[in-house]
Amino acid sequence: MYLFSWSLIVKSILFADIPEGGLAVTLPDDSWLPKSLQAPGMVPEVSFLLQRQAKGVLLTGRMDLVLNLQCDRCLDTYQKRIIGEFSVNLVVGVPEPISKEHGDYICKSDDLDTMFLDSAQVDLLDMAQQQLYLQLPVKKICEDRCPGLCQCGEKVGSEACICEKIIDSPFAALASIVAAKKD
Numbered sequence: 001m002y003l004f005s006w007s008l009i010v011k012s013i014l015f016a017d018i019p020e021g022g023l024a025v026t027l028p029d030d031s032w033l034p035k036s037l038q039a040p041g042m043v044p045e046v047s048f049l050l051q052r053q054a055k056g057v058l059l060t061g062r063m064d065l066v067l068n069l070q071c072d073r074c075l076d077t078y079q080k081r082i083i084g085e086f087s088v089n090l091v092v093g094v095p096e097p098i099s100k101e102h103g104d105y106i107c108k109s110d111d112l113d114t115m116f117l118d119s120a121q122v123d124l125l126d127m128a129q130q131q132l133y134l135q136l137p138v139k140k141i142c143e144d145r146c147p148g149l150c151q152c153g154e155k156v157g158s159e160a161c162i163c164e165k166i167i168d169s170p171f172a173a174l175a176s177i178v179a180a181k182k183d
């Protein structure tokens, strides 16, 4: 296997530059990662292996990184580790027309992980971004027991939310009346 020196890569890797034995590339930094997702002090690990095939290039890879995500329920930022592997056939051209049987569109199974490109080159930074979005959880929840947002706009039970204390107070007052009557 041939290890490509990152400094030689401008942006895209031409299929023609991929050696017979394949090309392994590790992304050197997190410049490809959207700023909003970057967790401070964490360097994402993303590696690719490109192998030429009769038809296009087989791209396999692995990513291991910690992301800053926003909870869908309470809107707090939390960190989540994402570990994912992927495998994509890169083919130059356009997809073959989908055949139509009995009114249903049939997607050919070998097209599922095929990506069609305009030209015989691949931008690995774009690839890393695309694959990351596929790995992101559909529902982002900071923790299973996340109580979500209160009507006041703050997280339920957080220090900023004083609603519970207001709700509590009539009961507290009532309790003290009851206690006083007993005396």
Ligand SMILES: [Zn+2]
Pocket (backbone or CB within 6 Å): 071, 072, 073, 074, 075, 076, 141, 142, 143, 146, 147, 148
């Ligand atoms: Zn939450």
Ligand SMILES: [Zn+2]
Pocket (backbone or CB within 6 Å): 150, 151, 152, 153, 154, 156, 161, 162, 163, 164
């Ligand atoms: Zn509240």
